[in-house]
Amino acid sequence: MIYVFALTIGYTFIKRKEQLLSSKRNLVLFLFLSIIGLVLGIIYIINPYLPSLTLYLEKYMK
Amino acid sequence: MIQTNREVTLRQIAFMYLFISLSPILRQIPTALAAEAGRSGYLSPIWSTIAIFFITAIVMVLIKTFPGLNIYEIMVQLVGKFLAKIIIFFYLLWILLSITAKINIYALTLQFTLMPQTRSDFFMIILILLVYYALLRGIKTIFRFSEFTLGPILFLITVLFICALTRLRTDYLLPVSTIKLPSTILASKNVIAVGGNIIIVLFFADKFGITITKNQRNKLWSGALVFSVLTFVITIFTFGITGADLTANLAFPFYITVKSISFFNIFERFEVLVTIICVLSDFISICILSWLLLRCFQWLFNLKQYQFLAVPLTIIIFYLTYYVSSTQFEFNFLYRYIILNLNLIFQYIIPILLTIVCLLRRKKIQKQF
Numbered sequence: 027m028i029y030v031f032a033l034t035i036g037y038t039f040i041k042r043k044e045q046l047l048s049s050k051r052n053l054v055l056f057l058f059l060s061i062i063g064l065v066l067g068i069i070y071i072i073n074p075y076l077p078s079l080t081l082y083l084e085k086y087m088k
Numbered sequence: 089m090i091q092t093n094r095e096v097t098l099r100q101i102a103f104m105y106l107f108i109s110l111s112p113i114l115r116q117i118p119t120a121l122a123a124e125a126g127r128s129g130y131l132s133p134i135w136s137t138i139a140i141f142f143i144t145a146i147v148m149v150l151i152k153t154f155p156g157l158n159i160y161e162i163m164v165q166l167v168g169k170f171l172a173k174i175i176i177f178f179y180l181l182w183i184l185l186s187i188t189a190k191i192n193i194y195a196l197t198l199q200f201t202l203m204p205q206t207r208s209d210f211f212m213i214i215l216i217l218l219v220y221y222a223l224l225r226g227i228k229t230i231f232r233f234s235e236f237t238l239g240p241i242l243f244l245i246t247v248l249f250i251c252a253l254t255r256l257r258t259d260y261l262l263p264v265s266t267i268k269l270p271s272t273i274l275a276s277k278n279v280i281a282v283g284g285n286i287i288i289v290l291f292f293a294d295k296f297g298i299t300i301t302k303n304q305r306n307k308l309w310s311g312a313l314v315f316s317v318l319t320f321v322i323t324i325f326t327f328g329i330t331g332a333d334l335t336a337n338l339a340f341p342f343y344i345t346v347k348s349i350s351f352f353n354i355f356e357r358f359e360v361l362v363t364i365i366c367v368l369s370d371f372i373s374i375c376i377l378s379w380l381l382l383r384c385f386q387w388l389f390n391l392k393q394y395q396f397l398a399v400p401l402t403i404i405i406f407y408l409t410y411y412v413s414s415t416q417f418e419f420n421f422l423y424r425y426i427i428l429n430l431n432l433i434f435q436y437i438i439p440i441l442l443t444i445v446c447l448l449r450r451k452k453i454q455k456q457f
Contacts, residue, residue: 027209031403038399045393055389056396063403070407079411080418080426087425 028067035060096295098304100231102311105286106318107234108376110241111369112282113319114342114362115197116423118326122336124275128268130261130327133319135272136279137312140286143436144312146443147289148305153446153453156297159290160387165453166445173388175438180384182434187377187405188412189419189427191215194370196416201343201363212409215374216402222375223398230375241365245318248358249325252349256328279319281428284435286312291380339416 039046039056046053069076121129154162159179163172194215195208203211222230289308296304326335326345335341343359350356381401386394413422446453 027213027406031399031406034399035403038396042396045396049392051389052391052393052396055385055391056400059397059400059404063400063407066404066407066411070410074410076411078413078418080413080422083426084418084421 028064028071031067032064035064095297096228096231096292097307098289098296098300099307100235101289101292102307103238104231104234104372104376105288105311106314107238107241107369108288108373109282109285109315109318109369111193111197111366111373113315113322114366114369115193115340117278117282117319118323118335118341119338120278120424121272121275121323122327122332122341124278125272126268126336127260127327127332128264128272129275129332130320130323131264131269131272132276133279133316133323136276136283136319137316139276139280139436140283140312140316141309143284143439144286144308146439147286148308149443150290150439150446151293151296151300153450154293155299156294158292158294158383159287161294162290162442166442166449176384176387179434180381180388182430183377183381183384184405184408185412185430186427187374187381188409189422190370190374190377191405191409192413192419193423194367194374196419197340197363197366197370200340200416202360208414212406215371216406218371219375219378220398220402222371223378227379230372230379234372237368241368242314242318244358244361244365245321247351248346248349249321251351252325252329252345255348256324257331258328260331261324261328277432278428279316281431281435283312283315283319284431287435287439288376288380290439291383339420 046056117133118129121132125132150162154165157165160172160176163175166172167175191212192208195211198211199206199208222233286308322342326341329345329348330338330341334344338344343362346359346362347357349358351358378401382394382397385391385397385401391397413419
């Protein structure tokens with residue numbers, strides 16, 4: 027799935043190049059969010075059985 | 089891509105509000121009320137009506153005081169740009185968490201009811217594609233869909249209720265003990281946290297235009313009333329057939345309740361329709377929340393266009409769904425202890441604080457508008 031997402035990001039970048047390059051803020055935000063998304067994906071691929079946030083909260087709150 | 093320059097009406101918002109409330113009404117509320125208030129739990133929707141009408145009145149006051157302004161613009165007027173951005177940032181996080189939880193429960197519902205062998209990834213990918221396609225058609229399409237579909241759904245629920253009347257067991261509902269009344273009042277927070285979705289109106293407030301007729305306002309009040317009646321009916325229905333003890337221990341008690349209903353012994357298996365209603369309601373909720381998420385980004389970063397954010401946000405939401413919660417038990421904990429309380433903060437406390445500031449600065453505001 028990560029490859030599909032990476033390709034979609036590339037496609038969006040090419041398709042919306044003018045919109046993204048017209049403002050530095052747009053480009054930075056797009057790249058920042060894309061990197062976060064891809065990092066989350068890579069972590070998931072490396073270890074798909076990572077305990078969820080709720081599990082941590084459950085341990086902490088009980 | 090995502091069209092935002094079309095107007096919506098309060099009537100459409102009221103329909104959408106009822107539509108997105110359907111899945112929590114059918115899925116979470118009966119279980120929560122049975123667990124917290126026992127057999128008397130079906131009284132909680134009555135107490136919650138007060139809070140829901142109160143928040144509707146607050147929404148009305150804000151719309152009336154700031155005609156044509158959305159929640160962010162109202163916040164800017166009341167607390168300044170810096171604080172408004174901080175609050176919007178927290179709204180953004182809340183919406184992000186709500187979307188991931190919705191996607192999770194949508195996949196779990198389908199696995200629990202119709203397709204237990206299918207992986208949740210499949211449901212999530214299909215949902216994401218559908219949401220993308222729906223947003224591509226514009227937010228108006230989503231409102232229209234809610235408008236057309238809600239009528240048949242309410243009709244179906246009425247038919248189910250009529251069919252179930254003979255199966256209702258009064259010993260499951262009566263007698264109501266006065267000792268349990270305080271717990272029914274406390275348990276009503278489960279209903280209040282869903283009914284508070286009405287504040288979504290404020291996010292769309294810039295789409296209504298400056299003038300809102302009395303008839304339009306009445307539609308929103310009717311929406312709040314129908315929500316309360318529907319919650320009450322569904323809870324009675326579930327408690328009366330399944331019993332509060334069993335309801336408290338089931339993930340989707342209404343589904344089990346409907347399994348025992350038949351239409352004059354001719355038609356049965358209505359539970360499939362209940363699953364479809366929940367799935368449709370979740371789909372609309374995710375569409376609306378996705379649109380709100382994009383709008384929060386727009387307000388937070390002063391973006392003129394925000395369509396390019398759709399793809400990176402989709403990726404984040406997709407993977408975040410695994411990291412937030414992945415099983416039914418985890419979702420139950422997340423909903424009961426985190427989402428419920430966050431809903432109360434973002435749907436009630438913040439709008440109430442804004443209204444207090446609005447009332448304190450009434451004279452200054454009246455000069456501007």
